[in-house]
Every structure is written in C-alpha cells, then in structure tokens.
Amino acid sequence: MAKRTTKKTATKQSKTAAPKVELKAHLLNPTFKLAANGKVESITGTCIEAGCKIKRTIKPQDAFQVRRCTECQKTALSEKLAEKRKTKRRAASVAKEAAAAKKHAAGQPKPTAKAKAR
Ligand SMILES: [Zn+2]
Numbered sequence: 001m002a003k004r005t006t007k008k009t010a011t012k013q014s015k016t017a018a019p020k021v022e023l024k025a026h027l028l029n030p031t032f033k034l035a036a037n038g039k040v041e042s043i044t045g046t047c048i049e050a051g052c053k054i055k056r057t058i059k060p061q062d063a064f065q066v067r068r069c070t071e072c073q074k075t076a077l078s079e080k081l082a083e084k085r086k087t088k089r090r091a092a093s094v095a096k097e098a099a100a101a102k103k104h105a106a107g108q109p110k111p112t113a114k115a116k117a118r
Pocket of ligand 1: 047048049052053054068069070071072073
C-alpha cells in the first residue's frame with residue numbers, strides 16, 4: 001500500500017492590482033480599468049498618430065489590434081486600401097500585358113483538335 005502524497009505546489013503570489021494577463025495595448029499611455037472580479041474591463045489609451053491626442057477606450061480583446069482613434073484608423077485604413085488597389089491594378093495590367101504578348105506570340109488559337117480526329 002503506497003501512501004499517496006499529493007504535492008500541492010501552489011505558489012501563492014502576493015496580490016497586485018495589475019492585471020494578471022499581460023495585455024499588450026498599442027495605444028499610448030494605456031490605463032486599465034478593472035472589473036470587480038479583477039479582470040480587465042476596458043483599456044483607455046491615446047492614439048499613436050503623431051499630433052493626435054484623442055483618447056480611445058477599447059475592450060481588452062481588441063487591445064492587440066487597436067492603435068489609433070477611430071478617425072485615424074479610418075484614414076489609415078483607406079490609405080491602406082488605396083495602396084492595395086493600386087498594387088492590384090498594377091499587377092492586373094502587367095498580367096494583361098503578359099497575356100496579350102503571349103497571345104500575340106502564339107498567333108491565332110488553333111481550331112479544336114477534336115475536329116481533326118474524325
Ligand atoms: Zn488619432
């Protein structure tokens with residue numbers, strides 16, 4: 001009969017006011033608002049854009065992606081989309097040119113091979 005000794009290695013750490021979960025807020029000077037249960041309820045921080053001092057309050061689950069205030073985010077997003085469109089258009093025109101060049105080089109497409117079979 002083996003005596004079972006359950007080792008309890010519960011390291012008790014001193015309770016601190018800081019949130020347990022390491023939240024990486026991209027907003028500047030983030031302040032964490034804690035709920036009654038100790039969880040982060042919301043984060044308030046300043047927009048990262050230079051010259052922008054707008055504060056924004058976000059949910060902790062958005063902390064990893066929110067860097068700007070809603071206005072700057074909109075601007076940044078539209079810029080990003082414009083850039084994307086531009087590169088896409090450029091790629092499309094290059095592909096079109098390449099296809100046209102190929103077609104030109106190959107000449108007229110051959111009549112179907114099946115017609116020759118019989
Ligand atoms: Zn801003």
